[in-house]
Amino acid sequence: MRNVTVLTQRELNAQFYSPIAYVVLAVFLVVSGIIFGSANFRPGAESSVRVLFSLVPMTLVFFVPLLTMRLLADEFRSGTIETLMTAPINDAEVILGKFFGALLFYMVMLAATLVYPIFIAAYGQLDTGMAVSSYLGMFLVGALFISVGLFFSTCTQNQVVAGVCSIVLLAVFTFLGDYLAANQEGTLRVLLQHLSINTHYENFTRGMVELSGVTFFATTTILFLFLAVKMLEFRRWR
Amino acid sequence: MIEVNKLTKRYGPVPAIEDVSFSVRAETTGNIVGFLGPNGAGKSTTIRILTCFQPATGGSATVAGYNVFTQSMDVRRNIGYLPESAPLYPEMRCREYLTFRGKLHGMARGDRERAIRRVTERCWLGEFIDRPISQLSKGMRQRVGLADALLHNPKVIFLDEPTIGLDPTQIRETRRLIKELGEDHVVFLSSHILHEVEQICTHTIFIAGGKILASGAPADLRQEISAGSRLIAEIKGEPQAVESAVKAIPGVSAIECETSDAWNRLTIEANGTGDIREDVFKLVSAKGWSLREIRREVASLEDFFIKITAEQRGARV
Numbered sequence: 416m417r418n419v420t421v422l423t424q425r426e427l428n429a430q431f432y433s434p435i436a437y438v439v440l441a442v443f444l445v446v447s448g449i450i451f452g453s454a455n456f457r458p459g460a461e462s463s464v465r466v467l468f469s470l471v472p473m474t475l476v477f478f479v480p481l482l483t484m485r486l487l488a489d490e491f492r493s494g495t496i497e498t499l500m501t502a503p504i505n506d507a508e509v510i511l512g513k514f515f516g517a518l519l520f521y522m523v524m525l526a527a528t529l530v531y532p533i534f535i536a537a538y539g540q541l542d543t544g545m546a547v548s549s550y551l552g553m554f555l556v557g558a559l560f561i562s563v564g565l566f567f568s569t570c571t572q573n574q575v576v577a578g579v580c581s582i583v584l585l586a587v588f589t590f591l592g593d594y595l596a597a598n599q600e601g602t603l604r605v606l607l608q609h610l611s612i613n614t615h616y617e618n619f620t621r622g623m624v625e626l627s628g629v630t631f632f633a634t635t636t637i638l639f640l641f642l643a644v645k646m647l648e649f650r651r652w653r
Numbered sequence: 654m655i656e657v658n659k660l661t662k663r664y665g666p667v668p669a670i671e672d673v674s675f676s677v678r679a680e681t682t683g684n685i686v687g688f689l690g691p692n693g694a695g696k697s698t699t700i701r702i703l704t705c706f707q708p709a710t711g712g713s714a715t716v717a718g719y720n721v722f723t724q725s726m727d728v729r730r731n732i733g734y735l736p737e738s739a740p741l742y743p744e745m746r747c748r749e750y751l752t753f754r755g756k757l758h759g760m761a762r763g764d765r766e767r768a769i770r771r772v773t774e775r776c777w778l779g780e781f782i783d784r785p786i787s788q789l790s791k792g793m794r795q796r797v798g799l800a801d802a803l804l805h806n807p808k809v810i811f812l813d814e815p816t817i818g819l820d821p822t823q824i825r826e827t828r829r830l831i832k833e834l835g836e837d838h839v840v841f842l843s844s845h846i847l848h849e850v851e852q853i854c855t856h857t858i859f860i861a862g863g864k865i866l867a868s869g870a871p872a873d874l875r876q877e878i879s880a881g882s883r884l885i886a887e888i889k890g891e892p893q894a895v896e897s898a899v900k901a902i903p904g905v906s907a908i909e910c911e912t913s914d915a916w917n918r919l920t921i922e923a924n925g926t927g928d929i930r931e932d933v934f935k936l937v938s939a940k941g942w943s944l945r946e947i948r949r950e951v952a953s954l955e956d957f958f959i960k961i962t963a964e965q966r967g968a969r970v
């Protein structure tokens with residue numbers, strides 16, 4: 416566990432040194448600002464963070480892979496993986512260290528969006544319960560996206576390939592999930608709905624924290640972390 | 654310290670190393686072992702297996718008394734490793750990097766700071782210890798990598814081509830450092846520079862084409878190689894007579910003769926370990942010829958290396 420903390424710390428620092436992370440942070444804030452502004456500053460619009468919260472995961476499909484694509488791909492490319500993995504640290508600790516490093520940076524990103532609910536609270540009526548459950552939802556979605564991005568970053572030494580693969584997979588589950596489910600019948604439909612990230616996330620934006628949603632995000636996150644560990648092992652076996 | 658038994662590593666169908674066995678023990682091999690071979694010989698592959706970075710396809714190995722496959726963490730705690738390209742994180746500062754590495758090795762704050770001071774001094778990092786690694790030259794990075802390998806005072810230090818890319822002064826300094834390290838660590842270094850290995854190593858292992866071809870103290874190896882020695886002699890006399898008489902000396906396997914101004918320059922290949930210079934001299938004086946030069950050419954490791962490499966290439970074609 417100590418190793419995980421050490422690596423997490425290094426990863427978080429590395430994010431803060433990386434220009435890409437700042438660009439992501441800045442663009443994310445601009446985009447969320449635009450979403451928030453266009454939803455609230457129209458005549459007759461009710462002031463709410465609801466629209467913002469329901470659209471944020473869509474933008475994360477693009478932003479999170481930009482943060483995660485570097486994680487292992489770069490270690491493989493530059494060869495630092497050799498010094499890292501000949502220190503007394505095992506594969507699972509490496510993956511977890513990287514995961515928590517990216518997750519902490521993501522939480523910084525989320526924290527920056529707190530200005531919007533605070534703004535609403537100051538000038539209107541903030542549904543605190545809904546805001547809290549939305550943030551929980553965004554946290555869970557982010558964790559899942561990071562684990563997917565991390566998995567793809569373990570697969571290749573090319574950051575761009577890792578990034579594109581993660582975006583594609585996340586886009587399929589976020590945008591296409593609902594669409595595909597709508598065109599299916601019976602069990603397949605139920606299954607697709609259950610796999611759709613939006614279905615689970617929407618409940619959080621309505622202020623409902625459902626066990627099934629939390630389990631969905633937690634298990635898929637753990638699944639991808641597990642796959643990342645296996646992939647890391649496999650790559651060293653070759 | 655290092656025991657390697659029939660180690661094999663395949664990437665796809667072709668083995669990078671095959672049935673590699675050797676052992677490194679302070680009593681028999683000394684502390685500084687050179688792992689010598691041409692490009693693509695399998696040096697880095699072997700080192701990666703011994704440092705627990707990659708598992709082997711077959712065989713077994715122990716480092717510092719621990720099995721590389723089953724006791725990987727124990728091995729890792731006892732080794733330092735400088736990979737071929739001295740990879741580092743460019744965004745970190747030297748001190749920050751060494752601190753990170755120290756933490757990974759579980760060193761407490763006080764120990765860590767002491768260790769960083771020690772390696773800073775040993776590897777001459779003083780002038781750039783607080784600079785970002787991205788701003789350092791190749792040679793400086795190599796030294797940071799070396800400092801990292803020494804940080805936790807490991808029993809065995811693996812250095813993959815430690816002097817590659819350094820300028821002559823730094824090569825000399827690095828070799829001196831390696832010799833110093835040999836006093837209380839086992840150093841296993843790979844190289845394709847022969848005189849480097851001859852200079853600093855107490856034991857040499859030759860690898861080419863993924864197989865161990867020879868091993869021994871550099872001096873013994875030279876002895877072994879020079880077994881079939883070559884003699885150069887210049888004798889004045891009738892060329893045919895000289896050539897056939899010298900050829901008749903026991904132990905001479907081949908002879909070449911070049912004649913100019915009545916002097917015959919003979920290149921004599923002798924087999925066996927005996928020295929035939931005396932025989933040549935006696936022959937010359939018995940026949941009443943004159944002798945103006947006689948010299949024995951001892952094969953260098955360089956010759957051996959080139960021969961082995963050529964044979965390997967021949968075998969592959």
Ligand SMILES: Nc1ncnc2c1ncn2[C@@H]1O[C@H](COP(=O)(O)OP(=O)(O)OP(=O)(O)O)[C@@H](O)[C@H]1O
Pocket residue numbers: 664668669690691692693694695696697698699737845
């Ligand atoms: N990741 C890999 N995938 C496939 N083949 C590899 C890989 N790494 C090494 N090889 C092959 O294994 C053989 C041994 O390579 P290795 O890097 O161990 O050589 P080396 O002795 O270190 O050479 P050099 O002096 O050039 O560093 C080579 O034929 C190389 O092509």
Ligand SMILES: [Mg+2]
Pocket residue numbers: 696697698737813
């Ligand atoms: Mg090599």
